[in-house]
Amino acid sequence: MSLHIHAADGEIAETVLLPGDPLRAKWIDETFLENPSCYNNIRGMLGYTGTYKGKLISVQGRGMGVPSAMIYYYELIHYYGAKNLIRVGTAGALQKKLQLGDIVLAMAASTISAFNNKIFAHSHFAPIASFQLLQKAANYAEKMKLPYLAGNILTSDIFYNDDPEEYRIWAKYGVLCVEMEAAILYSLAAKHQINALAILTISDSLVTGEKSTSKERESTFANMIALALNIT
Ligand SMILES: O=P(O)(O)O[C@H]1O[C@H](CO)[C@@H](O)[C@H]1O
Numbered sequence: 001m002s003l004h005i006h007a008a009d010g011e012i013a014e015t016v017l018l019p020g021d022p023l024r025a026k027w028i029d030e031t032f033l034e035n036p037s038c039y040n041n042i043r044g045m046l047g048y049t050g051t052y053k054g055k056l057i058s059v060q061g062r063g064m065g066v067p068s069a070m071i072y073y074y075e076l077i078h079y080y081g082a083k084n085l086i087r088v089g090t091a092g093a094l095q096k097k098l099q100l101g102d103i104v105l106a107m108a109a110s111t112i113s114a115f116n117n118k119i120f121a122h123s124h125f126a127p128i129a130s131f132q133l134l135q136k137a138a139n140y141a142e143k144m145k146l147p148y149l150a151g152n153i154l155t156s157d158i159f160y161n162d163d164p165e166e167y168r169i170w171a172k173y174g175v176l177c178v179e180m181e182a183a184i185l186y187s188l189a190a191k192h193q194i195n196a197l198a199i200l201t202i203s204d205s206l207v208t209g210e211k212s213t214s215k216e217r218e219s220t221f222a223n224m225i226a227l228a229l230n231i232t
């Protein structure tokens, strides 16, 4: 049992999918898992464990932004022995070639967030994905003909930016999209020698201003979850 997750020992699987929205966790549980049970409702941050094709999988909501996500990543690693953490969620495209609904596999996560500054002082750590999970995800996406790109992404602390053009410098360096939790996931995974991958679905574009409808989000989200579940 930990402060924000009230699960008994053994109640959480070694592989955990992490959507931001706790209701997405509920939806994943109801749509994809067999024999599910809810192990957490502290702060409404729902967590479930069930089976997928006979494998034990957990799904844990983790909120938005680095501080919230870090609490859940940390507790899952420290108190529940998580070994594979897969962040699933939405991102804004920074490149014109990305269409709404496309999947991005985050090979690395650049960030404006300062959580690593204290540890690495004037140097910069490069948070990267687990190659093993990344390779499996790319293979699965190709097999299923899911439109995807793999590359660098940006973990931002800012959702509503005063300067709507600020993304351009990241775009110039090839960064694919922006979200808010992957860099801390990759940093913690490196520190604790576990596997981590962020799988993202493009929900809007900072380049064109397009946004997906709720219906589109639902179907594209399902592709992303199927991908995540099939690499575990
Ligand atoms: O869809 P999720 O996983 O929550 O991810 C993205 O959506 C939220 C912002 O709307 C942030 O958490 C961002 O990272």
Ligand SMILES: O=c1cc[nH]c(=O)[nH]1
Residues within 6 Å of the ligand: 090, 091, 092, 093, 159, 178, 179, 180, 203, 204, 206
């Ligand atoms: O963090 C996010 C998520 C989706 N779209 C954005 O622009 N930012």
